[in-house]
Amino acid sequence: MSDATLPQPQPPAPAAASPLRWLLSIAPTVAAVVAIGLVGYWGHSTDWRMPSFDELVGASVEAETPWCEEHNVPAAECVECQASLLPNAETYGWCDEHGLEPCPLCHPEVVQIESPPVIATQELERVAAVLDLRERAENVVGCPLNAQRVQFASVEAVDKAGIDVDLVQRRALVEAVEANGEITYDQTHLARLASRAAGSLWRVEKSLGDRVSPGDVLALVDAAAVGRAKAELLDALADVDYQQQTVDRLRPLAEEQIIPGARMLESETALQQAEIKLRQAQQSLVNLGLAPPVEELARLSPAQRAERLRLLGLSDELKATLDPESTTSNLLPIVSPIEGEVIRRDAVAGEVVGAQAPLFQVADTREMWLVLSVPTEESAYLMRGQEVRFQAEGLRTPIVGRLDWISTDIDPHTRTVSARAVLENPRGELRSETFGKGRVLLRDDPEAIVVPESAVQWDGSCYVVFVRDRDYFKPDGPKVFHTRPIRRGVSQGGFTEAIAGVWPGEVVVTEGSGVLRSQILKNNLGAGCTCGH
Incomplete structure (x- = not known):
């Protein structure tokens, strides 16, 4: 048979598709679609909002409890959504006198203590004096943090957020102008x-x-000029003696007109000239620091005069140490x-x-000078008589003095003003050219109101602290912190002065105050309350 008549092999029939394999092939696509659907459902149910800070640190609340999502507290306790729970304080407007709103000094009822304090007249006068003393940091009218409140769900939520508090208190505070200084000798001594x-x-x-x-x-100097001056004095004394004797001898003759009057006049003139030369010789010795006793010398003999002048200016004690034979008369x-x-x-x-x-x-070191180099902008606060405290290098305790001179010039190189104080140095502890830091006291206030430095926040327009609500620990009291603007004073020893704005006994946030500030600013950008009220 030929190949054409032989039966040809047939291809195998295709196998039936497996249902399991098909399901496995579409599983990734189905999972992706389901995930997208779940994300869409979550976004729809949360209005596409990320959890707030308070939701992350706040206490968990049972799902069935109605919750204020905006302020992260139970809806029934939200003081922002239900103002009747904690009505906002009455608006008193801006206090021009103290530069803030609200002003506890003018409206004590805003103070968060058990009962409003009584503001004494002395306190108002003290605050006025502090504000008038020098320029102070000012708040801007309309501070965005003014009258804001931060509420927590519970005390535990406050602890979780890392909030710590401290009391507003009174402390002794010194306000001063600080300047570098140097101790020098008193130039008048x-x-x-x-x-x-x-x-x-x-x-x-x-x-x-x-x-x-x-x-x-x-010391003793052998100076030839001294010997010449002494010789001139002795010569002048001898000439005065001679001319005086001549006048005394001729006067009776002139009175009896035995000699002409011109002759007497010449003698008197010669005596006057001799006396002038004597005074010149005396002045020459005075210029050298020696004061010859001319009247006493005039009564001595020439030999006695020479001996008296030989050691002129030396004490008897010093003369006793000198050899009279070898000691020169030129000693100065x-x-x-x-x-x-x-x-x-x-x-x-x-x-x-x-x-x-x-x-x-030679220096008298019982008093020393302290010269301070005061910045030009601070020099306007200086006055004579102000107390100065100087911490010198190498000394443990500061030295106290008082300003007695303020320069009218500004140093052209350092642009500072020199001010001087006198320092007592009875034990000789102070050394000239000692450097250190000086403080010119502007006020020493034993009753300043202060808060910890970490409690004060600046939002770009005002200084604020966060004050705990007076009902914080009551069973039904809201866990609220109020923002309160303050007039900031000086900072010292970890504390900042609150000239006005808070009152002793109030409780302010220290650790975590920056977090509260940020939370308020963030909430101010929100769309409002979402708790249904």
């Missing part, structure tokens, strides 16, 4: 001493640290004019000295 004539240092009597009194000799003492301590000595016996370079410095 600092003597820089040099030789009044050129010469060589014959002997040095005092060393660094020695205490001296007015008139004490620090360098004498301390004040009581104090030798704080510098640039003198060595035997060296040649001039009449300009200081050899010694």
